[in-house]
Amino acid sequence: MDYKSGKLLIEQKVEDFNKNENIYLNKSFQETETRNRFIDPLFMALGWEFDQTGIQRRHWDVHREFSQRDNSSTKKPDYAFRADGKVKFFVEAKAPWVPLTEKGPIFQAKRYAFSTAGKTPIVILTDFQEFRVFNTLARPIYDNPLQGLLKGFDLKYTEFPEKWDFLYGNFSKEAVLAGSIEKLAGKISKNTKSLDAEFLADITEWRENLAKNIAIRNKALSVDEINEAVQRILDRLIFIRNLEDRCIEEEGQLTRMIENKDDEAVYGSLIPMFQRLDSAYNGLLFKKHFSEDLEIDGKTIKAIVKNLCWPASPFQFDIIEPEILGRIYEKFLGSKIRLTEEHRAKVEEKPEVRKAGGVYYTPEYIVRYIVENTVGETTKGKTPEQIEKIKILDPACGSGSFLIGALGYLIEHHRQFYVDHRGEKKYKGDWYETPEGEVCLTIQKKRDILKNNIFGVDIDREATEVAIMSLYLKLLEEGFDKGEAQLFVGTLLPDMTANIKCGNSLISSDYYEGRDLKLFSDEEFKNVNVFDWDGKNGFPEIMKAGRFDCVIGNPPYVRMEGFKEIKDYLKNNYSCHDERSDLYAYFIEKGHRLLNSNGRFGMIVSNKFFRSNYGKPLRDAIIKIADVERIVDFAGLPVFKGATVRTVIIITSQKKNDNKLVLYAHPVDPNVFSQIENGITAVEDAVNFTEVDSMSLGNDSWNFVHRSTEALLNHIKNKNMPLGEHVDGNICMGIKSGLTEAFIIDNETKEKLVKMNPESAEIIKPFIVGRNIKSYSIDFQNAFIIYTYHGIKMDKYPAALEYLSEFKDKLKNRATKQEWYELQQPQYNYYEYFEKPKIVFPDIAKETRFAIDNNGLFCANTVYFLPVVNKYLLGLLNSSLANYYFNHVCAGLEGKNEKYLRFFGQYLENFPVHVVEESNVDNLEKKNRIIEIVNQIENNINNKDKGQGDHEKILHSNKIKILSHQIDALVYELYGLTEEEIKIIEGGQT
16 A cells, blocks of 8 residues: 555544544453454555465564464564564554553563564554554563653554654655664663663572572582572573463463462472473473472572563563573573582682683674575585484584574475475475465474484583573474374473583593593593593494584684693694684684585684684694685674674585685675674675685685785786895884883983983983884884893993882783893894884884884884885885785784774785896886985975975875875886786775
8 A cells, every 4th residue: 555545544544533432442342353443454554465365474564463372461462564574563452442551561562572682672552542652672661661662653543644754754664664663773872781681680680599599508519519400490490481472381370380389388389390391391401300309498489480470571582582592691601600618609700701801692693694604505405304314513502502593594494395395295294384374394393303403512511501492492483283292202302412412522531541530630520521522422423424514603712821731632632723822723623523524614713813823723724624615704893792803704615626716705894784783684795705716725824815906916926026035034023111101201201310320321212103103204202212121231220220110010020031120022132223224114004104214213012124224115115006915915903994904024024025127227217216206205294294384284295195106106117017907906996
């Protein structure tokens, strides 16, 4: 229905309601009649189709009675409106006689939307007589019904015709497709806690209260037993609430089980329920467990149950996706219960989490992309019988986000297969058809997929329990018909303890070979937690049959410094080892070892190993055992909120193909990345993929460049001398003082020290840092360094020694073997380099910035320098050609919407210097002209800095630009570039 006919229809409905208010406001006029007579037509007038035929239900515009439950105090939204395959907003309908200002209906409506974790934060509450819109990004509060109300949208039905433009511009299908709901929702402010944060805060409080109570009342329990008991009890209660909200178990039974019970009898009253659920569902959660025999205060259990259930709880568990619950648990598992000497329980952050700077769950779009390019490629074109044999592994599964993603993908793959093969009788037992004609998998088939295909390992036992629970919730996500469930023999949930195991994926029991076991404490055994993949407690059948088909995940990013006890083992058993390696490196190598000959690998990891020296063993290991197929470089964008790590997705295949191209991509810009984050665009659609030759995976570093760029870089390098040879390998880094506040002084302090002790002038030197260096010039800021090199005799410089003694305590704390008053670096032999003229450049910059120092400046470690003075070389290094070269070979850092380059020596040494032979008169003339222009640029910079007027400064700036372009033109000629190659450099094309 278009705008005009929609407005006509709504005018008719308003007139009808106005004429017959006495009928519609009577309690005999029910909600169903209201929907049919008024609310359906209201949204039809806004362009939404209600009776779509010939397409699957999942693609309908409108889902009526979203949960298909009617007589429930926690009934789900009456309508879910969809566009672009996503639910955009909910509508909760009431009969016109129901006041829409009542706390109950408002809270009920808001908790639906809040439970989507920001995906669908807009909910409309209407009885046609009134129209109220709420934004539910923040946790709804029962006693604050006005919270989140969008006042400009609080309308009476009589206002609909005159405000039709307003309604149509926000809630018509046309407007929603154009992004109106996202604008209404806005962004979560810093002070707004998301569903994740709210649920995490609640479950953390429940754990702490439960742990304290169990510790006080059950003194014989160890800390590990308390952790396990608390985890099992909370998991059971949360799982039951999921069963209730998904209509699998009767609603409200958890509340009824404990109401009117004496405090001492509350927990015991739940045990028969746990036993019944074990019989019905099997799985892990409800198996007989020692926690059932504990003494627990009923008030503690009652408080938890009350806050999990209607009406106190803001959480609607059938709307909270298993993936979202999993990421909440991921953060929850970042802390653990410990016991004091008095057997009191406290919850503290785990040491490994502290080292890593927190817990960072993997966003859904990352999981989806990796699963599609591993599991998706492996299952492409395969039948259910063939897929039964596929084994998918996450060796650091945590709470199971990647395994949930893989299970969801497999379920959808099977569903689509059955849609395409409806006529084949042999599959009839695997699926059924809903009244709307939609194909769904039976619970038995989903159960088989989970058991046959999904495997995981994690060193944290609690994480494996959560992973199993999350997989069960994914299995039951769509609910099921209990009659259908009774058609097969056995219990609903498979025992996943043989699929999801606790252990250290990187270390097997040979860790203890040749060592006296008496030397190992119980704590070390527990921390190392060896795992034998081929052993009885591993996956012997899978390993014997050829290993896994897919290895996926997000391994931990933790530097090896914190793992001294296992470092020797890793060094002796992994070729990727380096003393500075990160834990993820070993998971990459191990993951590839666990793959079969046709296997596929996909992980998101730090990109540091691409270009760092310590990443070379890992780069070599990957190239030897696999083909890199895809790299998605997020270029410093905040994939993990709050973390500064630069991440990449790496997809590889075990099928070796020496001529294979690598697809390399990075997001176009931060705005596109935000579309990925918000689920508007898929990763594949939001990034520009470039085909690069596998030769990009070089021994020195991995530099991914477009073929035209690669050809251009090769042309630039051809027949030219590496800078490292040109300067005899002398690419030097400046001084690392070890304590800037002690050694770096201003001019006033320098004058004071020299006055007290004139000899101090010998060791007080002019000093620059990277930001002082510009192209062709140095902005010296009157800073000085007290140059106390290693072995210096400080009795000659008492004033300097006295000054430094103020910092003695701090200087003693430095990690250095030198005297407390000595610089951390360098040795005395650096002195001659600093005193002589040299070319200096910053270690981090947005573009090339090289300058000549003729004043004997000493440099910070944020400065590199070449111990030569060569103005021809200076012109080359500041040219557009050099800038283009360094942009493609230097490691990068991301600033705020800006890219910075790291000008490390290892990147500089291969810069191709065009050496001009004396016999080549034409080129010699060009070289001399470059030197002449460099002198002119330096003079203009000096004159510009001395100039007083703005106009004079502008004139000098313009002249410097013109002169720089002249150098560029000469450099292009010397390097023999074509017009097309020049366009690539100057246009920044790739």
